[in-house]
Amino acid sequence: MGSVRVVNRAILIILPCLFISSCSNQQIVDRINLAQSAGYDLQDKRVKSTILVGNNLEKDKMTVQILETVSESSYDMIPRLQTKANKTIQYGQMRMVLFGSDYAKKGIGPILGSFSRDSKITSRLQMGVADKEASEILAATIKSHDSLFLMNMIEKNMESGNLPRSNFHTILYSYYGAGRDFFLPYFVTERGLIKLDGIALFNEDKWVATVGIREVFIVKMLTENSRNGSFMIPLRGSDSEQYDYVLMRSISSKASYRVISSDSTPAISISIKIKASVKDIPDSVRLKSRQDVSLLENELEETLRKETEDFISLCQSKKVDPLGFGDLFRSKTRNWNEEQFQAAYSTMKATIKIDLDIVQTGIGK
Amino acid sequence: MGKIVSDKFTVSPIHLFFVVYVSIVDVGIMSFQREIVKDAGTDSWLSIVIVGISVHVLVWMIFRILSAQKPENADIVSINRSYFGKVIGTSLNIAIVIYLVAGAFVSFRSYLEVVKIWIFPMMNMWPLSLLLLGLIYYTVSGGFQTIVGICLWSFFSILFFFVPLPLLVTDYLHPRNLFPLFDHSAMQILHSTHRMAFHYLGFETLLIVYPFIQEQAKSRKWAHLGVLSATLMYLMLLFIAMMYFSQGQLLRTIWPSLNLISMLEIPLMQRLEYFILSVWLIKILANISLSLWAACHSLKLSFRVKPRVSLIVMLALFVLLQWFIGNQEEITRATTIYSNIGLYFIYIFIPIVFVITWLKKKVISL
Numbered sequence: 168m169g170s171v172r173v174v175n176r177a178i179l180i181i182l183p184c185l186f187i188s189s190c191s192n193q194q195i196v197d198r199i200n201l202a203q204s205a206g207y208d209l210q211d212k213r214v215k216s217t218i219l220v221g222n223n224l225e226k227d228k229m230t231v232q233i234l235e236t237v238s239e240s241s242y243d244m245i246p247r248l249q250t251k252a253n254k255t256i257q258y259g260q261m262r263m264v265l266f267g268s269d270y271a272k273k274g275i276g277p278i279l280g281s282f283s284r285d286s287k288i289t290s291r292l293q294m295g296v297a298d299k300e301a302s303e304i305l306a307a308t309i310k311s312h313d314s315l316f317l318m319n320m321i322e323k324n325m326e327s328g329n330l331p332r333s334n335f336h337t338i339l340y341s342y343y344g345a346g347r348d349f350f351l352p353y354f355v356t357e358r359g360l361i362k363l364d365g366i367a368l369f370n371e372d373k374w375v376a377t378v379g380i381r382e383v384f385i386v387k388m389l390t391e392n393s394r395n396g397s398f399m400i401p402l403r404g405s406d407s408e409q410y411d412y413v414l415m416r417s418i419s420s421k422a423s424y425r426v427i428s429s430d431s432t433p434a435i436s437i438s439i440k441i442k443a444s445v446k447d448i449p450d451s452v453r454l455k456s457r458q459d460v461s462l463l464e465n466e467l468e469e470t471l472r473k474e475t476e477d478f479i480s481l482c483q484s485k486k487v488d489p490l491g492f493g494d495l496f497r498s499k500t501r502n503w504n505e506e507q508f509q510a511a512y513s514t515m516k517a518t519i520k521i522d523l524d525i526v527q528t529g530i531g532k
Numbered sequence: 533m534g535k536i537v538s539d540k541f542t543v544s545p546i547h548l549f550f551v552v553y554v555s556i557v558d559v560g561i562m563s564f565q566r567e568i569v570k571d572a573g574t575d576s577w578l579s580i581v582i583v584g585i586s587v588h589v590l591v592w593m594i595f596r597i598l599s600a601q602k603p604e605n606a607d608i609v610s611i612n613r614s615y616f617g618k619v620i621g622t623s624l625n626i627a628i629v630i631y632l633v634a635g636a637f638v639s640f641r642s643y644l645e646v647v648k649i650w651i652f653p654m655m656n657m658w659p660l661s662l663l664l665l666g667l668i669y670y671t672v673s674g675g676f677q678t679i680v681g682i683c684l685w686s687f688f689s690i691l692f693f694f695v696p697l698p699l700l701v702t703d704y705l706h707p708r709n710l711f712p713l714f715d716h717s718a719m720q721i722l723h724s725t726h727r728m729a730f731h732y733l734g735f736e737t738l739l740i741v742y743p744f745i746q747e748q749a750k751s752r753k754w755a756h757l758g759v760l761s762a763t764l765m766y767l768m769l770l771f772i773a774m775m776y777f778s779q780g781q782l783l784r785t786i787w788p789s790l791n792l793i794s795m796l797e798i799p800l801m802q803r804l805e806y807f808i809l810s811v812w813l814i815k816i817l818a819n820i821s822l823s824l825w826a827a828c829h830s831l832k833l834s835f836r837v838k839p840r841v842s843l844i845v846m847l848a849l850f851v852l853l854q855w856f857i858g859n860q861e862e863i864t865r866a867t868t869i870y871s872n873i874g875l876y877f878i879y880i881f882i883p884i885v886f887v888i889t890w891l892k893k894k895v896i897s898l
Contacts, residue, residue, distance in 0.1 A: 260802075283784065286650045289803070290795045336704065336795060344778025494778075498711040 197223070200232075200254045203314040205244070206301030207278065208267030213237050215267075216244040217302040220256070221314030231314045233306055241278055259287040263318040264294045265354070267301040268374070276342075276372035283339050292335035293318045296367040296374060298355040307361050317361070321352050324363055329380055329396045331366075331387040342372065345505050346493020350386070353377055368487045376485040378478070384417070385471070385478045388439060389490050393417040400470045402452060402463075411449035415467060418442040418526060426499045427518070433496060433508070434516040437475070443467070444527045460525055468521045475519050483513045542744050543680045545751035550683040551741060551822065552591075552758025555734035557690070557765060558819045559642040564731045564766065565773040565788045572724035573779060574709070575716045577770055579725035584763035587732050590878055591755050593886040598742045599749075600889050608739035608885075609833040615888050625834045629827045631877060633846050634870045635734065636823035637853055640664065641863050643816040650790065651806055661854060664817070665847050671821040672828065672843055676744050679821045686818040689811050693793075694765070698772050700796050705775040729879075730871035731766065734819070735759065736878055740826040 206217040220232045236247040249256050264282075266275055275294075282288045295317060297304045308316035324330040330352060341349035350366040351374075366383050368376040378386065384398040396417045401410040420441035427434040445463070454460055482488060492515065497503040568576040598606060608628065613621035644657050644664070652660075671678055698705075738755060745751045773788040785791050793805040801807060824846055828839040857866050 286653075290791065291797065332703075339781050340778045343780035343784055345780060347778065494708065498708040501712050501715045503712075 198254060200252050200256045201260045201314075202245075202248075202256055202258045203260055204263040204265070204305060204308075204317060205258075205261060206265040206267065206297070206305045207241055207270050207275075208301050209269035209273060210237055213239060214241045214270070215302060216241060216248070217305050218244070218248060218256070218258075219305055219308065219314040220252070229312050229314065231309045231312060233302075233309060235302060242281065261288065262292055262315055263321075264292060265301040265304060265317060266294070266296050266351075266374075268297060268299055270301070271296045271351075271367065271369075271374035274372040275369075279339065279342055279372065282335065288335065290334065290336040293321045293333075293352075294335065294338060295321065295352040295354055298353070298364070304354050304356060304361055307356055307359060317354070320361070320363060324352070327395045328363075329384045329387055329393075329398075330363070331383070331390045341489075341491070344491075344494060346488060346495070346497050346503075346508065347491040348487045348489050350378075350489045368482070368485065368489055370485065370487045375487060376481065378481070382474065382478060385474050386489065388417070388420050388441065388471075389422050389437070389475065389478075393420040393441070398471075400467055402449070402466060411451055413445055413449070413452070413463075413467070414447050415443045415445055418444055424495050426496060427516075429496050429500045431511055432514050432516065433492075433511055434518070435492065435495065436518040436520065438520040438522070439471075439475075440522045440524075441471075442524045442526050445525055464523050464525055467525075468523045471523065472519050472521050475521070476517070479517050479519075483515065486512065488512070539746075541676055542746045543677060545745055545747050545754050547680045547684070547754075548738075548741075548745055548751045549754040549758045549761075550687045551680060552735055552738065552755050553762050554683040554686055554815070554818045555737050555822055556587075556732050556759065556762040557815075558639050558731075558734065559646065559816065560731040561765070561769060562646065562787045562789045564728065565770050566782055566785060567727045568724040568770070569774065569779065569782055570724070571720045571727070572716050573720075574711060574774070575714060575721055576724050576728075576774075577710075577767060578721055579728045580763060580766050580770060582721075582725050583728045583732055584759065584766075586729075586879075587735060587759050587763075588756060590882055591735065591738065591759055593882055594736075594738050594742075595752050595755070597882075597885055597889045598739070600893060605743040607743055607830075607833070609830050611739075611885065613834075615885065622834060625830060628877075629830050629834075631870075631873060632737070632823045632827035632830070633849065634866075635874070636820040636827070636846075637850055638863075638867050638870050639816055639819050639823075640668075640850060641854065641857055642867065643812070645860060645863055646787065646790075647809060650787075650809055661851075664813070665850060667817055668820055668824065669843060669847055671817060672825050673840060676741070676825060676829075679818065679825050682814065682818040682821060686815040689814050693808050693811070694769065694789075697792065698768070701772065701776060701792060704795065705772070706778075707775055709774050709778065710771070726875075728766075729875055730867075732762070733871060733874040733878065734823070736874075736882070737822055737826045740830060 200220045200222075202218040203221050204219040208215040208217070215235060215237045217233060217235045220234065222230045222232060234248045234251050236244065236251070238244065238247055245256055245258060264278070266278075282292070304317070308314075313319065321330065325332050331350075333349070333351075338349045338351070341347040348369055348371070350368050352363055353365045353367040355362050355364045363380065365377055365379045366386065367374045368378065381399060384393065384396045387393040387396045394417060398415045398417070400413045400415055402413055420439060422437060422439045425436045425438075427436055445467075448454065448463075452459075452463060454463065479490075482490070486509070492512070493505065493508050496508055497505075565576075568579055572579055597611065601611065609625050612624045612628075615621065616624060640661075644661055647660065648655070648657055671682055735758075742748065769789055773782060773792065776792055777785060777788060782788060790805045790809070793808055794803065796804045798804060824843065827846065828837075828842045831837045831842045832839050857863055
């Protein structure tokens with residue numbers, strides 16, 4: 168019947184379409200330049216953009232090429248860089264963006280906005296801030312033969328270090344969300360080597376404060392399960408002149424927040440339960456009985472509480488909210504008003520309760 | 533009219549579930565969250581519940597209308613004729629046909645736009661749209677049973693991707709975003725309900741496919757189940773999007789569901805959303821084919837136009853309209869016009885027909 172004719176006709180229509188559409192827009196991986204890491208710096212009020220392009224010329228061996236350009240704005244980075252490359256530059260695989268310190272202080276909002284509208288940019292992109300020039304740090308990664316050196320560094324430190332989890336999605340989450348600010352990993356160079364040296368706290372889109380890598384543990388503990396994070400704690404030694412140190416390694420932790428009052432002087436209480444192991448302890452501390460352990464626990468709790476308070480008052484004085492206190496109050500109060508909260512933020516009282524449990528202290532006595 | 537449709541063309545009652553579900557859930561599922569959160573914020577789930585319940589009532593009315601017809605197996609074409617007379621009835625039927633074609637076109641155009649923006653920003657869309665039109669022609673000319681088959685597959689293909697979604701993004705969900713509850717005025721919730729109602733349009737094809745269902749009395753529960761699953765799907769995707777995005781971020785995201793998927797990474801597939809958008813083609817095909825089939829069938833019933841002829845005319849119209857409705861802004865405008873007409877159709881026209889049916893019954897029983 169007619170159905171055979173219909174099928175024939177359909178095939179006649181569909182086949183050419185398949186041929187036409189498969190040939191347009193072809194991008195073969197070894198004929199393009201994949202921009203995998205990028206950096207933005209300010210240079211005399213102009214923007215210097217840097218990208219790292221990875222080339223897999225031989226198997227298991229990657230050569231990293233660095234391209235730079237200076238322009239009036241960050242937007243024409245790709246077309247300008249294209250004039251310096253022999254292959255088409257594609258940024259669909261971009262996984263790391265680093266901002267120079269001047270650029271981060273001036274505000275990274277334009278980049279966040281333009282990236283969030285671009286479907287080629289993945290939500291798992293990582294971002295960071297450099298102590299000086301982003302291009303300098305990117306250039307220092309060339310000898311590692313890894314164009315994603317910084318991204319890998321960040322991700323490994325989130326898994327097994329003190330760095331709290333974040334990526335482009337969580338950055339946008341805090342940037343656009345009410346009552347929250349984001350933070351980015353902070354890099355420095357030390358004798359030609361790159362070091363992750365803490366986090367940079369942002370107010371809106373401007374870098375305003377920095378927290379060292381040791382204190383970053385506090386941020387991790389306050390925002391998520393701090394598993395694998397470690398924290399060095401000073402103990403008053405027996406001769407009280409010199410400090411002894413204990414290295415505490417977090418096994419798991421959970422922070423819960425409660426709003427106590429949400430009027431003109433907001434107050435919250437934070438209670439943190441943490442399980443930790445203490446592997447290396449100085450000779451002056453003896454852990455023989457249960458009593459000794461709980462004495463040490465109390466001392467660690469007290470230090471952590473003190474440091475947490477310090478961190479929160481730093482946030483208040485710099486008017487940044489990386490922990491999302493504003494969001495917490497928003498979820499508990501009807502007709503929440505961001506401006507009102509901002510005004511009251513510096514007077515907010517935080518009561519911190521830490522419940523620390525030492526669970527294992529190594530295999531030797 | 534009123535004649536029993538041969539078994540060769542009918543489907544069993546359970547298939548009505550897929551037809552109703554597929555006719556409700558369309559491209560809008562990628563983007564509805566932003567539209568309703570804009571007005572009602574944390575309370576926007578309320579608007580889905582309200583629209584869901586109202587659609588259940590409308591489906592109940594539709595079944596009441598259809599089962600009360602004296603020569604059985606009536607559809608909206610014959611009902612319009614017998615209730616409103618030849619002139620008004622026929623004009624209503626023409627309006628319904630235009631409405632169905634417009635709905636199919638809006639789905640068609642919105643899908644192509646999403647593909648263009650997400651996957652091929654540079655590509656000329658003509659080859660793809662011709663390919664899609666060819667597929668539509670093939671499906672619709674296959675008849676009602678073919679369309680129901682496509683509906684079934686599209687239901688499962690979508691389920692396969694969206695049900696595991698909450699488990700895969702758990703780490704990124706913030707339940708705090710759902711609070712405080714009841715923080716919005718009745719007016720704000722009404723605005724968001726109005727926006728949400730757009731995304732339920734389509735189930736009214738029930739008025740046309742009814743004679744093609746075997747054992748219609750049994751099919752009621754499947755139709756209601758279809759509406760219920762659509763509501764649950766919408767609620768699930770709303771809750772996930774609200775917990776995954778902060779509100780300010782959600783309002784800046786045009787296709788929240790696609791952005792959500794872009795966070796997932798599986799081996800060999802770094803950009804899962806490209807794959808899902810491609811599979812989505814089956815869903816859209818089912819959607820468009822169902823509306824076009826309903827339009828062709830109504831034309832056949834009212835003017836004895838051969839479905840093949842009318843189908844080709846409609847597809848040619850699609851090509852023509854694609855010239856005129858080319859950019860995002862025009863698509864949005866066309867969608868809004870279509871949706872507003874649709875709201876009048878389901879919330880005013882169906883209740884009117886229902887009341888007439890009810891009055892007629894009273895008169896006869898007196």
